[in-house]
Amino acid sequence: MKIRNDIQDAIHKSSHLKGMHGKSVEYSTDGNEVTIDGEVSSYYHAQLAQELIGKVEGVTRVHNNLRVTAPSF
Numbered sequence: 001m002k003i004r005n006d007i008q009d010a011i012h013k014s015s016h017l018k019g020m021h022g023k024s025v026e027y028s029t030d031g032n033e034v035t036i037d038g039e040v041s042s043y044y045h046a047q048l049a050q051e052l053i054g055k056v057e058g059v060t061r062v063h064n065n066l067r068v069t070a071p072s073f
Helices: 002-013 043-054
Strands: 025-030 033-040 061-068
Touching: 002 025, 002 043, 033 043, 043 061
Parallel strands: 033 061
Antiparallel strands: 025 033
């Protein structure tokens, strides 16, 4: 549970990812491994999310299943 709280805090503190969680991106934990799923608007955001989550204390592996989709107009 601590890892989940730390991930949520890290995402909310990131100016680049603020507001990302709860819209089209979700994450789940299995022990110290984290899986991120959903859609983002750029490869930059997908990589940034993976790196940010990977730096959370206790996380040993990140499975990045994020898909990059074009914004709808």
